Amino acid sequence: MRTGNVIAETVDLAIGYNARGKSTTVMDHLSLSAHRGELVALIGRNGTGKSTLLRTMVALQPPLHGSVRLQGQEINTLKSSGLPKIVSFTSTEPIALRNIKVREVVALGRFPYTNWIGSLTAGDERSVSDALGVTGLLALADRNIDNISDGERQRTLIARSLAQDTDLLVMDEPTAFLDLPSRYSIVAILRKLTREKDKCVIYSTHDLDTAVNEADRIWLMTETGISEGAPEDLMLSGMLAKAFESPLLSFSQAGGTFSFVREKLAPIALEGTGIVRKLTERALRRCGYRIEQDAALKVTVNVTAGNTEWILLNGLHKEHYTSLYNLISHLLAEGLD
Amino acid sequence: MLRLIMTGLFFLMILLFFADLLLGSTHLAAGDVIKSLFGQGTPHGEIIVMQFRLPKALTAIIAGAAMSVSGLLMQTLFRNPLAGPDVLGVSSGAGLGVALTVLTITPLFSFAPGSQLQDWSLILAAWAGAGAVMMIIMAVSARMRDIMTVLIVGLLLASAISAVVSLLQYFSNEAELKTYVIWTMGNLGNMSYSQIRTLALATLAGMVLAFAMIKPLNAMLMGETFSRTVGVNMKMTRIILLAAASILAGSVTAFCGPLAFIGVAVPHIARIIFGTTDHRTLMPGVALSGAVILLISDMISTLPGGGQIIPVNTVTSLIGIPVVLWIIIGRTGLGRKF
Numbered sequence: 001m002r003t004g005n006v007i008a009e010t011v012d013l014a015i016g017y018n019a020r021g022k023s024t025t026v027m028d029h030l031s032l033s034a035h036r037g038e039l040v041a042l043i044g045r046n047g048t049g050k051s052t053l054l055r056t057m058v059a060l061q062p063p064l065h066g067s068v069r070l071q072g073q074e075i076n077t078l079k080s081s082g083l084p085k086i087v088s089f090t091s092t093e094p095i096a097l098r099n100i101k102v103r104e105v106v107a108l109g110r111f112p113y114t115n116w117i118g119s120l121t122a123g124d125e126r127s128v129s130d131a132l133g134v135t136g137l138l139a140l141a142d143r144n145i146d147n148i149s150d151g152e153r154q155r156t157l158i159a160r161s162l163a164q165d166t167d168l169l170v171m172d173e174p175t176a177f178l179d180l181p182s183r184y185s186i187v188a189i190l191r192k193l194t195r196e197k198d199k200c201v202i203y204s205t206h207d208l209d210t211a212v213n214e215a216d217r218i219w220l221m222t223e224t225g226i227s228e229g230a231p232e233d234l235m236l237s238g239m240l241a242k243a244f245e246s247p248l249l250s251f252s253q254a255g256g257t258f259s260f261v262r263e264k265l266a267p268i269a270l271e272g273t274g275i276v277r278k279l280t281e282r283a284l285r286r287c288g289y290r291i292e293q294d295a296a297l298k299v300t301v302n303v304t305a306g307n308t309e310w311i312l313l314n315g316l317h318k319e320h321y322t323s324l325y326n327l328i329s330h331l332l333a334e335g336l337d
Numbered sequence: 338m339l340r341l342i343m344t345g346l347f348f349l350m351i352l353l354f355f356a357d358l359l360l361g362s363t364h365l366a367a368g369d370v371i372k373s374l375f376g377q378g379t380p381h382g383e384i385i386v387m388q389f390r391l392p393k394a395l396t397a398i399i400a401g402a403a404m405s406v407s408g409l410l411m412q413t414l415f416r417n418p419l420a421g422p423d424v425l426g427v428s429s430g431a432g433l434g435v436a437l438t439v440l441t442i443t444p445l446f447s448f449a450p451g452s453q454l455q456d457w458s459l460i461l462a463a464w465a466g467a468g469a470v471m472m473i474i475m476a477v478s479a480r481m482r483d484i485m486t487v488l489i490v491g492l493l494l495a496s497a498i499s500a501v502v503s504l505l506q507y508f509s510n511e512a513e514l515k516t517y518v519i520w521t522m523g524n525l526g527n528m529s530y531s532q533i534r535t536l537a538l539a540t541l542a543g544m545v546l547a548f549a550m551i552k553p554l555n556a557m558l559m560g561e562t563f564s565r566t567v568g569v570n571m572k573m574t575r576i577i578l579l580a581a582a583s584i585l586a587g588s589v590t591a592f593c594g595p596l597a598f599i600g601v602a603v604p605h606i607a608r609i610i611f612g613t614t615d616h617r618t619l620m621p622g623v624a625l626s627g628a629v630i631l632l633i634s635d636m637i638s639t640l641p642g643g644g645q646i647i648p649v650n651t652v653t654s655l656i657g658i659p660v661v662l663w664i665i666i667g668r669t670g671l672g673r674k675f
Contacts, residue, residue, distance in 0.1 A: 058566055084568040093560040096416060099614045100558070111556055111567040117617060118552040160559075164567065 007071055007168050007200045008057065008087075009033040014065035015049060015056045023064050026052050030066070032219060032228055034202055036167065039194045041211035042204040044221030044243065050204040053221070054172050057202070058089040070168060084112035088164040090157045090171040095145055102148065102156050103141040106131055109163030131162040134197075135189055151182030158189060169193065171203040175210065183207055187214050208244070212256040231256065267292035272301025276308055283324045287332060299327070339611060339618050346610075346625040350398065353632040357394040358386060362639050362646055389526060395533055396525045397635045398628040400589045400596060403540045405607075405627025406547050407585035408600030409619060413554050414578045415474065417484045418664055421601025422586035425474050425491035427467045428595035429498040431587040434466030435459060436505050436517065456535045463591035468583040470494055475579065522648035523594040525635055532592060539588035546581035547620060550574060554616040596631070597650045598657020603627045605660055630656060 014028035026049035034040045042050050055061050057068050059075050068075040070086050078086070088109070095105070109131065110124045120128070132138050135155045140148055145156065154174055161169050174190070175183040187210040193199045194216070202219075205211050211218060212231040220227045220234055220243055227239045234240045241251035249258045268289040270281060280301055281291055298313040310321040312330070321327040359370050365382050372378040373386035404422060411420040411427075422428045438459050470491075477490045506514055528536070553574045556564040565571055589596060607623040608614060634652040 060562065060565060080568045080570060084566060087566075089562070089566040091560070091562040093562050095559065097558055097614055099608055099612055104613075104615060105559070108556060108559055108563075108567075111552070111569075114552070116549070116552060118555055 005036055006033050007036050008202065009069050010057070010066065011069065012066035013056070013063050013068060015052045015061075016064045017052075018062070018064070025064055027221070027225065028065060030226055032226060034168075034200050034217070036200050037194050037198045038200050038216045039191050039214060040200070040202040040217045040219060041215035042202060042219045042221065043206070043208060043211050046206075048221040048223060050221055051172055054089070054170050054202070054204055058087050058170050059083055060089070081112065084164065084166070086166055087168040087170060088161040088166045090161045090169070090174060092173050092176060095153070095157075098144065098146045100145050101142055102137055102145060102152075102159075103128065103132065105145060105156050106137075106141075106159045106163050109160040109165075112164065127163050127165055131159040134162060134192065135159040136185075149182070151178050151185065154178060154182070154186055155189065158186070162193065167199060169199055169201045171201065173204050173206070175205055175207050183210055190214075208256075208258070212240075262288045265290045267295035267297070269293050269295040269298035270301075271298065272303075274303075276301050276303060280310065280324060283328055287328055289331075339613070342611060343618075343622060343625070346622070346629065350625055350628050350632065353629055353636070354394050354398065357397065357632050357636050358390045360636055360639065361385065361390055392528045392530065392533055393526045393635060394632065396528050396536070396593065397631045399533070399537055399540050400525060400593050401599060401603075401627035401629070401631025402624035403543060403585040403589045403627075404596050404599040404631075405603035405623045406544065406620065407582045407589075408602075409604040409607075409616075409623045410547055410550075410554070410578050410582040410585075411471075411600070412604055413557055413616070414575065414582070415478045415487065416557075416560075417478070417487060418605070419484060419488055419601060419661065421598070422467070422582070422590070423595050423597050423599075424488065424601050424661075425470070426495035426498065427470045427474070427583070427586050428590045429495040429502075430466035430468075430470030431463035431590035432466065432521070432595055433498045433502060434462035434464070434587070435520070435591050436502050437466075438462040439513065439517070440505055440509060453531060453535065456532055459591045460535065460539055460588050463587035464583050465587075467587035467590065468579065470498075471579050471583050475575065520594045521650075523596050523650035523653070525593055525631070525649055528592060536588055536592050539584060543581050543584035543588070544624070546577055547585070550578055550581065551616045551620055554578075558614055594650070597654045598661065599627060599631060599653050602657035602660035603630055605664060606630070 010030050010032045013030040014025055015030065016023055016025040016027070030053070042053065044050050052061070056063055059068075059078075062076070070078070075083070107120055107124070107128050110120060110127060111118070114120060114124060129138070132141050135158055137152065137155055137159055140152060145153060148156070158171070158174060161171065171190075175186050178186065190201045190203060191214050194201055215231060217228060218231050218234055220239055222243045227234060227237070229237075235253050235256055238253070240256070241253065244258060245251050248261055250261050251258050262285070266289050268284055268291060270277065270284065270291050272280060280299065284291065284299070296315065300311040300313065302309050302311055310324065310327045312319045312321065312327060319330070321330065358374070359365070359367055363385060365385060369378045369382040370386055373382045374391070376383065378386065408421040411422065411425065412418060414420075473494060474487065474491060478487050481487055506517060509517070553564065553569045556567055556569050557574070561571060586600065603626050604619070604623050607619055607626040610626065611618050611622050613619065631653070634649055634656060637652045638647050638649045640647065
């Protein structure tokens with residue numbers, strides 16, 4: 001594991017809200033750190049305070065206690081002109097504009113460096129083009145922001161953040177509302193930033209799959225506090241399972257995935273090989289069966305000359321099916337177990 | 338391309354300015370108008386050009402630019418495509434300031450009617466009235482994210498203010514009442530050169546503030562969170578924008594009455610012309626478009642050659658209302674996009 005220098009850390013931090021002289025603590029005693037070149041995923045259930053933590057880390061709201069240090073400096077001693085050169089923030093705030101081009105949005109990331117009217121120098125233009133290139137948006141640079149897909153719009157916001165040229169990028173749910181390929185492409189870009197540009201990216205997400213598979217470090221927020229470590233550390237310690245498990249969900253410690261808990265588990269025998277067997281097993285499990293080789297009910301997978309058929313043996317009764325759907329419909333309709 | 342449109346718009350403004358001098362309810366030969374500008378015309382022509390048409394055309398340029406830029410600032414500040422000085426009751430607030438001044442303080446100036454002191458007290462009262470309404474709208478906008486709610490609050494404010502003004506009218510004499518009613522119709526004429534200079538100075542101050550805020554305004558298009566994280570001091574920016582919008586709309590309203598729909602409509606027209614939301618282009622673009630549109634409105638209102646004048650507000654409403662309708666039911670729907 002790489003041991004780059006610490007870029008962000010919290011020291012005995014308490015986060016929450018101050019309203020009308022009354023403070024509400026969301027979470028306290030947080031001591032976390034993130035390093036250069038690291039992809040940090042902040043995960044946790046709704047309402048645990050992920051956004052509050054991220055907003056506190058970029059000085060959008062003050063800590064209730066303790067401190068945030070960015071590049072070794074206390075965040076509240078940093079000037080409002082200095083902070084934007086250290087950390088950038090991408091929120092879930094939607095863009096309420098039609099007449100603005102992708103390139104113009106990204107160029108706004110140069111805000112901390114430009115003159116009073118915001119003119120771009122040759123250096124600024126280069127940063128903007130770099131950011132567009134890394135996020136794969138060069139071909140879309142002159143399109144209007146409302147003429148691109150949700151995933152491309154999210155990439156535009158990441159490019160804007162990147163154009164700000166900070167060592168630390170903080171992002172609140174960059175993969176929210178996106179389809180699966182877009183989610184993976186976003187996380188792939190974030191990972192690329194940490195590997196190729198040596199940035200530190202801290203992002204919050206509900207997408208456990210990509211977080212567990214791609215992040216170097218996980219900050220897992222539960223009602224009692226934050227656990228941090230490599231994804232596998234949290235699997236080993238059982239923290240991941242504990243945080244998300246419910247009567248409906250069970251966690252596979254080795255695979256790092258969640259699946260539904262099935263109530264009725266009827267035994268069924270299965271014979272076959274390869275991918276067909278794997279998928280058949282999956283379909284049977286989904287319908288509430290557990291594979292047991294000496295069960296009375298038996299499914300045999302038969303692959304001959306490119307044709308697949310499933311044979312269901314129930315005592316002496318034998319039936320053939322040409323698709324898993326047909327097999328399962330029959331099993332469910334007859335209530336066989 | 339943008340530069341070309343901007344230059345074109347500038348020359349269109351100059352052209353319309355001269356057209357506005359040439360056209361009027363009384364027929365004057367073009368030669369007479371031009372000679373009059375240099376003090377060589379007929380006595381009749383010189384009076385009409387120098388005392389009526391020239392002040393009116395100058396006022397149209399200043400007022401059109403000021404009201405439109407004020408609308409642009411409000412639209413970005415409140416993140417509301419339907420914001421404008423008249424729509425949100427800011428003009429009414431300025432009007433209340435004017436009404437109060439006319440009825441309470443003006444008698445104090447009776448020793449020097451039409452003095453600079455009187456003009457400035459009028460303008461200050463209008464700024465205060467406009468600023469007060471602006472602050473209420475700002476407080477409401479911060480709590481209600483729905484643009485319709487904000488518009489309804491603006492409407493209610495305008496109604497409440499007009500109720501107060503009605504009360505003032507009840508206690509005023511016939512002459513004051515007539516002056517006030519004519520004022521509400523919007524009037525670009527009747528301005529002395531000293532008043533034009535005062536209006537120009539106030540507008541210049543407002544414009545300097547507005548142009549100084551171009552960069553933060555562009556960041557604000559991306560939302561408050563983004564603006565704060567790139568280092569915009571939101572509190573300071575809001576105060577300056579509020580002051581600039583109040584100064585621009587308040588000054589014009591004090592002298593010309595509540596010019597209808599210019600502030601809300603022109604920024605949209607400029608966005609269509611220039612196809613951008615970048616304030617570096619929009620700020621001068623909106624100012625020029627506003628001047629052009631008010632010059633056109635003024636020309637139409639004098640019904641060239643007809644010997645009659647209709648209120649300029651009638652014309653600006655007829656131009657502005659379709660734009661507002663287009664925003665409400667058009668392709669933006671009721672979204673917060675602009």
